[in-house]
Amino acid sequence: MEKKVNIIGIKFNHISMKQAIDLVMGYLVTANEKTHMICTPNPEIVMIAQKEGRLKEIINSSDLVVPDGIGIVKAAKILGNPLPERVAGYDLVQNVFRKISKTVHTVYFLGGAPGVAEIAAKNMMEKHPGLKVIGYQDGYFSQDKEKTIIEEINSLSPDLLLVGFGAPKQEFWISDNKNKLKVKACIGVGGSFDVMSGQIKRAPKWMIKCNLEWFYRLIKQPTRIKRMILLPIFMIKVIFNR
Structure with missing residues (x-):
């Protein structure tokens, strides 16, 4: 049975970056029809899940949950069940891109402001020669258009779908669809x-x-201060649950 590390109710895979990459690559070559869900919670998402029971349930039932944020790694150490390392979602995706750029596997980008996913797709194909991003769609669409978007994704049948709606919206959307x-x-x-x-x-x-x-992000986006306030609350909660 695969080892899990419970951080105030969220169960993370006890996994290194290399192991996470190998798992994702394994999902992409699977022959069954199951769609695997990968979650990358940071302390902020863990705190949101304390109040959003549905989010907690979705994350804990996902196929892979990696610790995106040094706060998660430190929390695991405080709780006496350390994780191997931080597995940042962005880095995991870049490493997977590097791997699949040498294969026939394809990707679809869904999310972001109008035009952003398209530029991101072009940049990533330039950064990783051979990467096949076969479609993109911004995240600003109506519920009426959602069915059409799903039909387009299915017609292209990408191996990997990246959903960038922000948490918890993206987790809810993936779970629902x-x-x-x-x-x-x-x-x-x-x-x-x-x-x-x-x-x-x-x-x-x-x-x-x-x-x-986290500090760099705060300097660049001072409006993140409201979200950063959750970090000390998260650590206090972890210490009290030790």
Whole structure:
């Protein structure tokens, strides 16, 4: 039985980046018709799940749950059940892109503001020569258009579907529609399309290595302060649940 690490009700796979990449690649070569769901919760999403019971249920029933955020790794250590390392969702996707660029596997981008997914797709195909992004659609569509979008995705039948609506909307959407989708794996990628398109720059590598990516984001987007307030609350909750 695969080991899980419970962080205040959210169960993370006890997994390294390499193991996570191998698992995702395994999903993409599977012959069955199941659509695998991959979640990348950070402390903010874990806190949202404390009040959103449905979100907690969706994450815990997913095929793969990786720790996106150094706060999750530190929390696991405090709870006496350490995780191997941080597995950032953005990095996981980039590593998978690197792998599938040498294969026939295809990707579809769904989410972001109008035009962003298209630019992100072009940038990623340039960054990873051989990567096949076969479709894209922004996240600003009506419920009436949703059926048409699902039909388009199914007609293209991508192996991997990236959904960038932000949490918890993307998790709810994937859960509601995964049985209708002809894809092998779905990943909720939050605002990753903004980074892939160049709209937002990621932290310098030295800041990522020093676990200061959260601080860089706060400097670049001061409005994130409301979300950052959840971080100390998260750590306090973890300590009290130790």
